Amino acid sequence: SPPAIIAPSILSADFAELGRACSHTIGQGADWLHVDIMDGHFVPNMTFGAPVVTKIRSHVNPPTEAYGKGTFDCHMMIAEPKRWVQDFKKAGCDLYCFHYEAAVNSTAAVTPSGTSDEKTSPKELIRYIHESGMQAGIAIKPSTSVDVLWEILENPVKEEVPDMVLIMTVEPGFGGQSFMASELPKVTALRKKYPELHIEVDGGLSEKTIDQAADAGANVIVAGSAVFGAADPGEVILKLREAVNA
Numbered sequence: 001s002p003p004a005i006i007a008p009s010i011l012s013a014d015f016a017e018l019g020r021a022c023s024h025t026i027g028q029g030a031d032w033l034h035v036d037i038m039d040g041h042f043v044p045n046m047t048f049g050a051p052v053v054t055k056i057r058s059h060v061n062p063p064t065e066a067y068g069k070g071t072f073d074c075h076m077m078i079a080e081p082k083r084w085v086q087d088f089k090k091a092g093c094d095l096y097c098f099h100y101e102a103a104v105n106s107t108a109a110v111t112p113s114g115t116s117d118e119k120t121s122p123k124e125l126i127r128y129i130h131e132s133g134m135q136a137g138i139a140i141k142p143s144t145s146v147d148v149l150w151e152i153l154e155n156p157v158k159e160e161v162p163d164m165v166l167i168m169t170v171e172p173g174f175g176g177q178s179f180m181a182s183e184l185p186k187v188t189a190l191r192k193k194y195p196e197l198h199i200e201v202d203g204g205l206s207e208k209t210i211d212q213a214a215d216a217g218a219n220v221i222v223a224g225s226a227v228f229g230a231a232d233p234g235e236v237i238l239k240l241r242e243a244v245n246a
């Protein structure tokens with residue numbers, strides 16, 4: 001697997017102190033910031049949108065290289081993933097990770113300007129994200145089979161292939177849920193075929209569950225409550241990193 005990338009989820013930070021929480025977390029050793037965007041439609045919860053991302057982005061230095069320190073990893077738990085690509089690029093998102101389920105089921109809601117988000121194939125959306133200048137990620141929920149990803153990953157057209165795959169290890173929507181080890185065979189199967197792919201796991205990751213995820217082959221580790229609930233977040237970040245790189 002590629003080396004560990006630790007991406008604390010700021011969903012568990014104090015939202016009244018968000019800018020400072022972001023810069024502190026990077027200072028404590030985090031590689032990326034995992035930014036959970038929820039729209040109240042794709043998931044039964046809401047967080048914030050591009051204007052807030054613009055503001056918190058200014059608290060973190062721009063990354064110096066692709067996948068560098070300070071990368072804004074935006075996890076788009078939204079019903080219309082194509083609609084927000086340009087706004088998030090402008091806001092400073094580096095990696096736009098959409099949900100497969102949202103791309104294939106987009107509800108074509110009418111926007112204030114009267115246009116609608118058409119149903120988008122994942123490969124078209126990945127190309128569109130790349131053309132905007134961001135890295136592209138694709139996420140699947142626990143109920144979605146890993147088999148939907150093979151065709152997307154095997155595509156010979158490079159611009160249409162994701163830079164990262166996110167395997168959810170909880171139902172998306174809330175921080176602090178229990179880790180679902182039942183999702184790890186998806187990681188194992190992906191890692192077997194793709195030794196260099198960035199495979200992210202998200203939900204319930206902590207010092208207790210990291211070994212299972214690392215053994216399966218995950219290298220991008222999201223952790224919300226485990227990092228922000230710790231007395232010493234830096235120590236948790238270090239332990240997660242050591243478990244993956246061991």
Ligand code: DX5
Binds near residue numbers: 204
């Ligand atoms: C859940 C989010 C996660 C969440 C993880 O929908 O995608 O990123 O913040 O939180 P923990 O690490 O507490 O499970």
Ligand code: ZN
Binds near residue numbers: 035202222
């Ligand atoms: Zn997330």
